[in-house]
Amino acid sequence: MTALVRALRAETLKMKRTLALWLTIIAPLGMVGLQLIGALQRGEQYVRQFEDVWVRFGQEMFVFFGFLIVPLFVALETALLGGLEHRSNQWKHLYALPQPRWTVYAAKQLMGMALIALSMAGLVGFSVLAGLVLRMLMPGVGFDAAIPWDLFLKYGVMVYLASWLIISLHTWVAIRWQSFVVAMAVGILMTVGGMVIINADWATFYPWALPGLLANTFNKGEPILLKELIVSVVGGIVVALLGCWEVTRRDVL
Amino acid sequence: MTELAITTFRLTRRFGDLTAVADLDLQVPGGSVYGFLGPNGAGKTTTIRLLLGLIRPNAGEVRLFGQSLRDGRMTLLRRVGALVETPSLYPHLTGRENLEVTRRLLDARQEQINRALAIVKLEQDAHRRVAHYSSGMRQRLGLALALLGEPELLILDEPTNGLDPAGIREMRDLICRLPEEHGVTVFLSSHLLNEVEQVATHIGIIHRGKMLFQGTPDELQAQLEEHVTLEVDQPDVALRLLSQAGWTAQRNGNHRLVVQVNGHSDVAMINAQLVHAGMNVFHLNLKQPSLEDIFLKLTGEQDRQGGSK
Numbered sequence: 001m002t003a004l005v006r007a008l009r010a011e012t013l014k015m016k017r018t019l020a021l022w023l024t025i026i027a028p029l030g031m032v033g034l035q036l037i038g039a040l041q042r043g044e045q046y047v048r049q050f051e052d053v054w055v056r057f058g059q060e061m062f063v064f065f066g067f068l069i070v071p072l073f074v075a076l077e078t079a080l081l082g083g084l085e086h087r088s089n090q091w092k093h094l095y096a097l098p099q100p101r102w103t104v105y106a107a108k109q110l111m112g113m114a115l116i117a118l119s120m121a122g123l124v125g126f127s128v129l130a131g132l133v134l135r136m137l138m139p140g141v142g143f144d145a146a147i148p149w150d151l152f153l154k155y156g157v158m159v160y161l162a163s164w165l166i167i168s169l170h171t172w173v174a175i176r177w178q179s180f181v182v183a184m185a186v187g188i189l190m191t192v193g194g195m196v197i198i199n200a201d202w203a204t205f206y207p208w209a210l211p212g213l214l215a216n217t218f219n220k221g222e223p224i225l226l227k228e229l230i231v232s233v234v235g236g237i238v239v240a241l242l243g244c245w246e247v248t249r250r251d252v253l
Numbered sequence: 254m255t256e257l258a259i260t261t262f263r264l265t266r267r268f269g270d271l272t273a274v275a276d277l278d279l280q281v282p283g284g285s286v287y288g289f290l291g292p293n294g295a296g297k298t299t300t301i302r303l304l305l306g307l308i309r310p311n312a313g314e315v316r317l318f319g320q321s322l323r324d325g326r327m328t329l330l331r332r333v334g335a336l337v338e339t340p341s342l343y344p345h346l347t348g349r350e351n352l353e354v355t356r357r358l359l360d361a362r363q364e365q366i367n368r369a370l371a372i373v374k375l376e377q378d379a380h381r382r383v384a385h386y387s388s389g390m391r392q393r394l395g396l397a398l399a400l401l402g403e404p405e406l407l408i409l410d411e412p413t414n415g416l417d418p419a420g421i422r423e424m425r426d427l428i429c430r431l432p433e434e435h436g437v438t439v440f441l442s443s444h445l446l447n448e449v450e451q452v453a454t455h456i457g458i459i460h461r462g463k464m465l466f467q468g469t470p471d472e473l474q475a476q477l478e479e480h481v482t483l484e485v486d487q488p489d490v491a492l493r494l495l496s497q498a499g500w501t502a503q504r505n506g507n508h509r510l511v512v513q514v515n516g517h518s519d520v521a522m523i524n525a526q527l528v529h530a531g532m533n534v535f536h537l538n539l540k541q542p543s544l545e546d547i548f549l550k551l552t553g554e555q556d557r558q559g560g561s562k
Binding site: 009018094099 | 302305306307308309326327328329330331333335337338339341342343344345346350353354355357358359360398402
């Protein structure tokens with residue numbers, strides 16, 4: 001266990017000055033920024049027609065983020081994390097150090113999960129912030145109502161949990177194959193596929209559709225999609241263990 | 254006799270049909286600088302990866318400090334530092350930060366970073382990002398990474414690859430200092446003979462996965478006969494005379510003679526015999542074969558053997 005803590009501390013230092021770390025802020029910020037501009041362009045008349053502007057605003061944000069951004073972002077972040085080691089031939093060095101091999105993989109997996117968590121926190125934070133900006137710029141359209149923190153936090157956590165399975169899948173792909181292109185191609189293909197599959201009955205079992213499915217229910221009083229969450233969380237843990245086992249027993253060439 | 258730092262027993266590793274390392278028996282004495290020589294593709298890097306447990310052997314065993322690597326990987330690797338091929342460096346981090354990443358993994362002390370930087374003389378540039386390092390500096394930082402945990406055994410794969418002459422000299426000086434000043438056993442691979450010749454106390458030669466020779470440079474020299482080159486005023490007469498006296502002698506194409514000898518006393522004896530027979534000796538040169546000759550002879554022999562099968 002101390003070995004894992006050491007691996008995580010090393011992993012944290014590696015993140016310094018990396019694009020991967022900056023992206024956790026840039027992705028949600030860009031996303032929220034676009035929504036904000038969109039709202040301003042459509043004007044007060046448009047916004048005014050909604051019963052609960054906070055919910056509507058959050059929906060637009062989360063649905064787009066969950067369907068499109070999360071799957072692509074997970075692919076990109078894990079590819080960057082894996083590329084960090086591939087590009088500088090680190091495996092031979094890391095595996096020749098006196099540490100259990102599985103800690104190298106586990107640290108990567110956990111760092112991937114942490115980066116996605118950061119970006120989800122960013123989405124929640126920036127969304128509320130954008131709402132407050134609209135409260136100032138468009139007084140009287142409904143943003144004066146209390147901020148529905150519970151709703152934003154609840155869906156932030158749920159969309160995050162729904163991304164565990166793809167984090168595990170992409171961590172494995174990014175470590176298993178040297179090529180950044182392979183990792184990104186898998187992410188893009190599967191995300192595009194998800195847009196078609198999302199309406200199928202079995203979308204629950206299509207990992208790249210899960211964050212979108214969860215985000216889609218963003219509203220007050222909606223039932224929680226427990227089955228999807230279980231598929232993602234349990235599946236994520238199982239795939240992480242399998243991936244770790246598979247990568248750890250491979251030759252390091 | 255000192256403890257053996259590395260021993261392998263009939264170490265074998267195959268990649269598909271190719272046997273990269275075959276029945277290799279390495280014996281690296283503690284405190285030595287062991288030069289592991291072989292042409293490109295001979296199996297040097299595969300051997301090193303086996304020594305570090307990066308790949309598993311198909312047969313045979315690796316022992317470090319007398320202990321099996323299979324049983325004690327973690328404790329044994331703590332006593333080993335390695336630099337395999339190109340150094341593993343994060344270009345977006347500074348030199349010191351690169352060392353810090355490994356320090357955290359090793360749970361080493363902070364002073365050990367300064368010590369490693371001092372050994373490779375990189376203190377001045379430690380705050381700069383590795384992206385701006387020259388290849389010589391990267392190689393030195395790679396060596397510092399290997400030295401960080403204060404290892405007893407240092408395994409270096411082609412440590413001077415891609416360096417300019419100044420960088421090669423710096424690396425060589427460093428390698429020579431390590432056993433004396435820090436009590437480190439050095440195992441280094443190279444495809445360049447003259448490079449190993451200058452630093453090694455022990456030499457192993459590998460070719461097509463098989464060990465051709467293992468021993469000291471002197472023992473390697475002894476593998477080839479010395480010969481003396483003579484220039485006399487009557488070469489034909491001299492040749493007949495020496496052959497009758499039992500020497501293995503021949504004309505070397507022009508007016509010089511080449512005679513196989515064993516040491517200086519033979520040379521003096523030949524000279525005395527010729528002078529005694531009334532001949533004028535203008536030129537007398539004892540030539541010791543270079544490692545290059547020996548290497549080409551050994552690898553050439555094996556190629557012929559392989560070809561005749």
